[in-house]
Amino acid sequence: MKSLYSDHPTWLHAVPAGTKLVFLAVLSTGVFFVNEWLSLGLCALICVGIFASLGRTTATVKPLLVGLMVACVLLSAFHLLMQQPALAAVTVLRLVCTTLMGIALTLTTRYSDLLHVLEWVLSPLKRLGISSERLALQLALMLRFTEHFFILWRRLDDAHRLRTGQVGGFKILAPLTIQMLMSTRHVADTLHVRLRR
Amino acid sequence: MNTSSLSIALVSLFAALVAVFGLIPKIDLPLGVPITLQTLGVMLAGCILGPKRALQALLLFLAAVALGLPLLSGGRGGLGVFFSPASGYLLGWPAGAFVTGWIMTLLPKHSPRSSAISAFIASALGGLVVVHVAGVVGLVNIANLSWQQAITGTLVFVPGDLIKCTLCATVVHTVARGLPDWRLGG
Numbered sequence: 001m002k003s004l005y006s007d008h009p010t011w012l013h014a015v016p017a018g019t020k021l022v023f024l025a026v027l028s029t030g031v032f033f034v035n036e037w038l039s040l041g042l043c044a045l046i047c048v049g050i051f052a053s054l055g056r057t058t059a060t061v062k063p064l065l066v067g068l069m070v071a072c073v074l075l076s077a078f079h080l081l082m083q084q085p086a087l088a089a090v091t092v093l094r095l096v097c098t099t100l101m102g103i104a105l106t107l108t109t110r111y112s113d114l115l116h117v118l119e120w121v122l123s124p125l126k127r128l129g130i131s132s133e134r135l136a137l138q139l140a141l142m143l144r145f146t147e148h149f150f151i152l153w154r155r156l157d158d159a160h161r162l163r164t165g166q167v168g169g170f171k172i173l174a175p176l177t178i179q180m181l182m183s184t185r186h187v188a189d190t191l192h193v194r195l196r197r
Numbered sequence: 198m199n200t201s202s203l204s205i206a207l208v209s210l211f212a213a214l215v216a217v218f219g220l221i222p223k224i225d226l227p228l229g230v231p232i233t234l235q236t237l238g239v240m241l242a243g244c245i246l247g248p249k250r251a252l253q254a255l256l257l258f259l260a261a262v263a264l265g266l267p268l269l270s271g272g273r274g275g276l277g278v279f280f281s282p283a284s285g286y287l288l289g290w291p292a293g294a295f296v297t298g299w300i301m302t303l304l305p306k307h308s309p310r311s312s313a314i315s316a317f318i319a320s321a322l323g324g325l326v327v328v329h330v331a332g333v334v335g336l337v338n339i340a341n342l343s344w345q346q347a348i349t350g351t352l353v354f355v356p357g358d359l360i361k362c363t364l365c366a367t368v369v370h371t372v373a374r375g376l377p378d379w380r381l382g383g
Contacts, residue, residue, distance in 0.1 A: 003274075075341075094339075111265055139209075139261055141206070141213075142216070142258070144213075173237075195201075
């Protein structure tokens with residue numbers, strides 16, 4: 001499973017993951033306290049500028065940008081239809097600020113760096129029995145099995161198509177779930193032997 | 198079987214199943230909110246894993262999305278998706294899975310048929326009502342819709358989600374028959 005992170009280096013890659021996350025948290029909270037479209041417009045302009053400065057790197061997230069544009073068009077059309085142009089501007093500008101910066105952070109921060117920050121954030125929870133190492137193990141298992149289950153889904157679909165001449169669709173959901181639960185037991189046994197718990 | 202290892206495996210593998218459901222193409226509806234099969238994963242997690250593990254599975258899935266993995270339908274991922282108009286629905290998934298699992302623990306499961314009926318009720322209340330309430334709160338706060346507009350908007354999804362509840366009940370029925378020793382609802 002490939003992350004949305006881009007290897008093409010930009011100036012934002014050099015900024016530490018923690019700093020970028022704090023900036024995003026402050027920005028996303030801040031824009032919800034501002035109701036004036038002029039200030040939000042200025043903020044959106046800066047965010048678009050930051051995003052545009054990433055250059056070629058942004059090419060990989062075109063589908064996400066198209067999704068953002070569609071949401072902006074639909075939201076503004078809806079509010080304009082309700083004769084609330086100021087509200088349309090405020091809503092769309094907030095969405096542009098937060099979403100663009102969220103995408104920029106994802107594009108320029110390695111999965112492992114974000115995981116380190118997450119582990120650091122969760123470290124106080126160790127006292128409550130929540131282990132950050134366990135989280136890393138679960139994420140790794142999840143990624144490994146996403147691919148595995150997708151291949152399994154396609155195999156079941158192919159088998160169903162050969163038997164009936166029709167696409168499996170929802171009919172293969174139950175066998176997929178049962179096979180997944182059986183795999184879980186095998187994985188649990190392996191983990192038990194490996195982790196001794 | 199050791200419960201700690203089983204918990205780790207169940208939580209991870211169910212989060213993977215929710216991700217696989219995202220690989221099936223999404224259908225976009227007005228207001229930028231997509232209809233996806235991933236909510237079926239939320240319902241199934243609650244019915245099959247029980248409240249605590251279902252909550253953990255969905256939190257793990259959302260953590261992976263936040264870390265930038267394109268696991269949501271249509272290959273979406275990253276922190277940006279948590280600011281979209283649909284983010285209320287996303288954040289409602291762990292709560293929905295927990296409530297589904299909790300209701301499942303309260304309802305009878307002595308036969309495959311009763312398990313399926315319980316799964317339908319639990320997924321309708323948890324996977325449908327709770328997720329939609331969270332979605333409406335998201336639409337009101339992020340898309341700046343009025344409560345009435347947001348509720349009207351979310352009603353578009355209800356027929357599709359009722360179909361997912363039926364599918365969830367069917368899967369639970371098959372699991373109850375195929376794996377009779379599995380403790381549904383955790």
